[in-house]
Amino acid sequence: MAAIGEIWKHRNGDGIFIEHRASDICIQAVSRIRALFEPPALAPIAIGGAAPGDLHVLSTLATSIVLESEGFRAVNLGPDTPIHSFMTAVQVHQPLFVWVSISMVHSARSLSSQLGKLAADLQQLGVRLAMGGTAVDQIKPTADSDVFVGTTMIELIAFAKGLALSRGDIEVVQNPPSTT
Ligand code: B12
Structure with missing residues (x-):
């Protein structure tokens, strides 16, 4: 692409x-x-979408499929998602974390401030915020906000699995002993 x-x-x-x-x-x-992919019935939930004003579809769709292939239930809100809709989705789905894909930024200052507020609101509910995408480097989350910023899907999966393990939502699966 x-x-x-x-x-x-x-x-x-x-x-x-x-x-x-x-x-x-x-x-x-x-x-x-x-x-x-059919996520397990009790799979940890992640919700996410593209930032407000960002019309790119594939970034957040790709994020959702990668999470589902790794055993998460991903609720994708799609492109151009208003910040308040992430919070509504959190109340409905009670996820482990929220992802925001950022491919296009209209005002870096405004979006940084909106995402900082979202991170703070999520933190009060014990939910983490993860951000990534081709324009994520334009966003400066406030220093005290607990935001994961990643570049690749591999980083996102490491973050997601680490979080799920620390909350006891998934178990470490040991490889069976080799028979050869
Ligand atoms: C297709 C495309 C479009 C299509 C989108 C169609 C659609 N229905 O989705 C259309 C034509 C609509 C479009 C419009 C525009 N686009 Co555009 N677009 C692209 C393009 C070519 C591909 C994007 C894509 O689908 N990639 C495939 C996905 C899977 O990859 P990805 O988004 O990079 O996501 C990966 C990683 O970033 C990461 N990731 C993504 N999300 C997350 C989240 C987390 C938490 C983590 C950890 C990682 C992560 O993992 C993904 C998989 O590896 C890129 C080119 C590029 N170099 O990216 C430009 C690009 C994103 N567009 C750009 C621009 C400027 C525009 C327009 C302003 C153009 C214009 N003048 O109108 C408009 C803006 C529209 C808007 N308001 O959003 C710029 C953005 C520059 C920037 N970063 O600031 C880019 C980078 C092109 C460029 N080189 O200048 N675009």
């Missing part, structure tokens, strides 16, 4: 068509793969 996002710079006319078409193909593929 990063490479496809460069095409419009070099080719007249069809670059944006290709980007929109590629986005839809990926959204369809990822959604179908997501339907293959």
Whole structure:
């Protein structure tokens, strides 16, 4: 997708068509793969979405499928999610943590302040905030807020599993002894 996002710079006319078409193909593929995972009944819950004003769909969709493939129940609120909707979803689903994907920032100062407030409100409920995405480095959470900032899905899974283990929501699965 990063490479496809460069095409419009070099080719007249069809670059944006290709980007929109590629986005839809990926959204369809990822959604179908997501339907293959059935999280365990008592799976720890994570909720998330893209930041307000951020219309990118795949970042948060990809986050949800990776979490589900690792045994979490992921509630994806999709693109352009208002901050207050994250809090409403927290009250409904009582998750272990909330993720926010950030691919596009309109005002870094305003979004940093909104996310700082979200982190503080979540902290009072014992829920962690995790942020990532191509524009996350523009966001400066307040120094005392307990926010996990990651770059890759591998980092997110390490954070999520560490949190779930520390709360006793999942158990460490020992590999069976080798028979050879
Ligand atoms: C497709 C695309 C679009 C499509 C989106 C279609 C759709 N339905 O989703 C459209 C055409 C609508 C679009 C619009 C715009 N876009 Co755009 N877009 C892209 C593009 C090409 C691919 C994004 C994508 O889907 N990637 C696939 C996903 C899976 O990857 P990802 O988002 O990087 O996510 C990975 C990691 O970041 C991380 N991650 C993501 N979320 C999280 C969360 C956590 C907690 C963690 C730990 C990790 C994590 O893990 C993911 C998997 O590896 C990128 C190019 C790029 N280099 O990223 C530009 C890009 C994101 N867009 C950009 C821009 C500027 C725009 C526009 C302003 C363009 C314009 N002038 O109109 C608008 C803004 C619209 C808005 N208000 O949001 C810039 C953003 C620059 C920035 N970072 O500030 C980029 C980077 C292009 C560029 N090089 O300039 N875009």
